[in-house]
Amino acid sequence: MKIKIENSSKKTSLLCGFVLENTTKSLGLPKFDTKTTISINQSLKDMEGKLGKINIVPLSEKNPIQRILLAGIGKKENLTNDTIRFVSGKIAQKARELKLKEFSIVSPPSFIHDPISTVSQIIEGTKMALYKFDKFKAEKTEPSPDLTIIISKSTKISKIIKTSEIVADGTIFTKSIANLPPNECTPTTLANFSKTIAKKNKMKCSIISEPELKKKGFGGISAVGQGSKNQPKLIILEHNHGPKNEKPIVLVGKAVTFDTGGISLKPGSAMDEMKFDKCGGCTVLGIMKAVSELKLPLNIVGIIPSVENMPGGESYRPGDIIKLYSGKTAEILNTDAEGRLILADALSYGEKQYSPKAIIDFATLTGACIVALGTNVAAIVSNDEKLTKKICESSKRTTEEIWELPLNQDYMDMIKSDVADMKNVGIGRAAGTITAAAFLKNAIEKTPWAHIDIAGVAWTQGATKEKSYNPKGATGFGVRLILDYLQRL
Numbered sequence: 001m002k003i004k005i006e007n008s009s010k011k012t013s014l015l016c017g018f019v020l021e022n023t024t025k026s027l028g029l030p031k032f033d034t035k036t037t038i039s040i041n042q043s044l045k046d047m048e049g050k051l052g053k054i055n056i057v058p059l060s061e062k063n064p065i066q067r068i069l070l071a072g073i074g075k076k077e078n079l080t081n082d083t084i085r086f087v088s089g090k091i092a093q094k095a096r097e098l099k100l101k102e103f104s105i106v107s108p109p110s111f112i113h114d115p116i117s118t119v120s121q122i123i124e125g126t127k128m129a130l131y132k133f134d135k136f137k138a139e140k141t142e143p144s145p146d147l148t149i150i151i152s153k154s155t156k157i158s159k160i161i162k163t164s165e166i167v168a169d170g171t172i173f174t175k176s177i178a179n180l181p182p183n184e185c186t187p188t189t190l191a192n193f194s195k196t197i198a199k200k201n202k203m204k205c206s207i208i209s210e211p212e213l214k215k216k217g218f219g220g221i222s223a224v225g226q227g228s229k230n231q232p233k234l235i236i237l238e239h240n241h242g243p244k245n246e247k248p249i250v251l252v253g254k255a256v257t258f259d260t261g262g263i264s265l266k267p268g269s270a271m272d273e274m275k276f277d278k279c280g281g282c283t284v285l286g287i288m289k290a291v292s293e294l295k296l297p298l299n300i301v302g303i304i305p306s307v308e309n310m311p312g313g314e315s316y317r318p319g320d321i322i323k324l325y326s327g328k329t330a331e332i333l334n335t336d337a338e339g340r341l342i343l344a345d346a347l348s349y350g351e352k353q354y355s356p357k358a359i360i361d362f363a364t365l366t367g368a369c370i371v372a373l374g375t376n377v378a379a380i381v382s383n384d385e386k387l388t389k390k391i392c393e394s395s396k397r398t399t400e401e402i403w404e405l406p407l408n409q410d411y412m413d414m415i416k417s418d419v420a421d422m423k424n425v426g427i428g429r430a431a432g433t434i435t436a437a438a439f440l441k442n443a444i445e446k447t448p449w450a451h452i453d454i455a456g457v458a459w460t461q462g463a464t465k466e467k468s469y470n471p472k473g474a475t476g477f478g479v480r481l482i483l484d485y486l487q488r489l
Contacts, residue, residue: 375463422439
């Protein structure tokens with residue numbers, strides 16, 4: 001998709017304008033002849049500006065504008081930072097359905113949103129809505145049409161096009177890898193993707209493999225990965241564009257390329273969705289790709305522990321006691337609580353190796369998170385109020401919703417073990433998301449840290465709210481959120 005900005009629409013296959021509910025005017029469309037105006041007014045009356053509703057008005061063959069598309073954005077008082085993104089996605093899908101090579105969207109007046117935010121939403125909505133995972137289908141998706149945004153030209157708006165495209169592409173990249181089936185994406189595959197990204201974007205990439213993982217004391221990663229013939233990997237990407245002595249931000253992402261539950265085998269129903277257990281790591285990959293393309297003047301490190309959790313003769317077992325990278329021991333009560341083991345190793349490594357100013361991790365960690373918050377809101381658990389506040393502010397801007405859960409000593413006590421420093425599950429089903437975070441907190445000594453549990457939001461599930469820019473499959477949740485946070489540093 002090629003995207004450009006014009007200050008007027010002279011010729012287009014489809015000119016699209018937004019419409020507020022209960023109004024008789026579209027926002028920003030040019031004046032037309034009397035006959036066309038009557039048709040547009042009738043269409044406006046019919047659709048009533050309802051959110052997501054679309055009407056198309058055909059024009060005469062002589063008109064350089066072939067069709068008018070009117071898209072409802074609902075009531076003005078109900079507008080959110082996601083409205084234009086959502087409706088733009090609907091428009092883009094309609095343009096593809098009509099098999100158009102190009103279309104134009106009139107950016108609404110500034111009283112809807114500030115121009116920069118509006119343009120960002122239009123670009124993100126259109127690009128992400130046109131993504132479709134068709135790698136393994138004989139019939140491929142129609143090519144994406146080009147987009148022209150009609151708005152008064154300005155330097156800032158021109159610059160935001162590139163930024164918004166990079167952000168959207170980073171999200172799409174995350175979706176593309178997260179959607180890969182387990183036979184096409186092993187820990188080695190993920191490591192190779194990382195090497196390719198690093199080489200293309202001039203980042204440093206290091207891969208720690210077996211037996212080096214065992215030798216260096218990564219007991220969690222080694223234990224979880226030992227049941228599979230696909231060996232575990234620890235992937236490290238470094239973007240060093242900040243001051244030489246400035247401490248980095250460390251991003252950690254859980255990447256279990258397939259999770260059977262190990263010896264504590266999961267039920268067969270919906271086990272195919274466990275290809276999405278790598279989404280946290282894919283989120284970090286997408287962020288690192290975008291960070292390098294944006295050339296952010298920061299030092300950022302991405303760490304991805306990647307394993308395949310399989311039952312087998314070499315698998316770790318309930319009852320085992322393993323020693324983590326931190327030096328602490330963990331009693332294994334359930335091999336399906338594996339994500340916290342590999343994350344604990346990666347978190348300890350990130351803190352000890354890089355002495356970061358902050359650590360943020362992403363993981364499809366607990367089914368309990370879905371029970372608590374559903375499939376549209378992620379959980380955040382943190383040891384630092386300032387870090388949490390900044391991430392929550394980015395959440396409001398990007399509408400990637402998060403909700404903070406508490407973490408006090410009572411929860412820490414719930415994972416104490418009689419035979420080791422801690423156990424890898426809490427007490428029964430109580431506070432499952434928080435006790436998992438409590439396990440991770442044991443890996444952090446003093447660094448500001450935030451854990452984001454994306455189990456409910458990483459891919460579209462039964463109760464997932466429809467969003468035009470999130471077609472079925474992986475959502476890329478967290479990429480836009482953290483890129484907003486990083487850009488504002």
